[in-house]
Amino acid sequence: MKYILFFFLFFPLLVLSQSNFDKGQSLFEVGKMDQAEIIFETILKSEPSNLKAIEYLGDIAGYKKSWDNALIFYKKLKTLKPSEANFHYKYGGALAMKALSVNKFRALGMIDEIKGSFEKAIELNPRHIGSRWALIELYIQLPGFVGGSEKKAFQYSNELLKLSPIDGFLSKGHIDEYFKRYSIAEQQYKKAIEIGNSVKGYQMLANLYKNKMNEPEKAEVVLQIIKKINSTPKKNI
Structure with missing residues (x-):
């Protein structure tokens, strides 16, 4: 009997708490941080x-x-x-x-x-x-x-x-870029892209072309590839 009583007394509170949590989570995900903060x-x-x-x-x-x-x-x-x-x-x-x-x-x-x-x-x-x-x-x-x-x-x-080979090559490229070995960094980013068509790899390569190698035309080509990837509908599995 005491377990039944516990259920009826506290189950509504548990449901309410979960409902509030879901609401806070949804607000967080759409960037409404102040409202989410109040709920949490x-x-x-x-x-x-x-x-x-x-x-x-x-x-x-x-x-x-x-x-x-x-x-x-x-x-x-x-x-x-x-x-x-x-x-x-x-x-x-x-x-x-x-x-x-x-x-x-x-x-x-x-x-x-x-x-x-x-x-x-x-x-x-x-x-x-x-x-x-x-x-x-x-x-x-x-x-x-x-x-x-x-x-x-x-x-x-x-x-x-x-x-994670993609992260491995991207991180190697990042290190090479930091120490101004730009041609080597370029090859490392391309290896990451070859493995998994990595959007992050394309982004890092585009930034390298634009901000370090002074090759805006190459950067634009890569940015167009990113745009195409992002606009391609994802298949439901």
């Missing part, structure tokens, strides 16, 4: 440990570039579920973005925690793609005297190549 904050008041609501609030804070707030939410996620790789990844990403907004001396003191967050994500999920991309960016952007290393960037790029 309401959910969190009654369910303080709702991981998805916390994550959405962190994502909304990140969208608004409110990195301090994003860090609060992502840190809470790490505390509630320390085994989830993506929570460490998002925390590291928010911390990296915050580091860009503070003075250099303060930013230097954040590097180890940023790096550690991405490394932890990989430890928890050895197939984590985003963390490897983040570490590649970190190692090519940092000066050598504070830990920057092209060699380490290529190490993570090689790992990506094994996990």
Whole structure:
């Protein structure tokens, strides 16, 4: 009898909570962040440990570039579920973005925690793609005297190549582009395109032609290919 009573007392609340969550999720997906934020904050008041609501609030804070707030939410996620790789990844990403907004001396003191967050994500999920991309960016952007290393960037790029050949070639191209080896970067992007007709690869190639190699005609050809891909109706499987 007590289980029946529980069902009738709390099932309507559960349904309402899920309905609110779906509404908040829909608002988030169409970019209505302020409205979505209100809904997820309401959910969190009654369910303080709702991981998805916390994550959405962190994502909304990140969208608004409110990195301090994003860090609060992502840190809470790490505390509630320390085994989830993506929570460490998002925390590291928010911390990296915050580091860009503070003075250099303060930013230097954040590097180890940023790096550690991405490394932890990989430890928890050895197939984590985003963390490897983040570490590649970190190692090519940092000066050598504070830990920057092209060699380490290529190490993570090689790992990506094994996990996802497209990401592997794109990341190699990105490293080559950063160090102004434009012709090599061009070939790496083309390899990624050959493997999977990668839109991201076309975009990176177009940007390379337009912004680095001063070849706007080539860039325009690639942009037209992207336009064609995006306008082609996707087949239902």
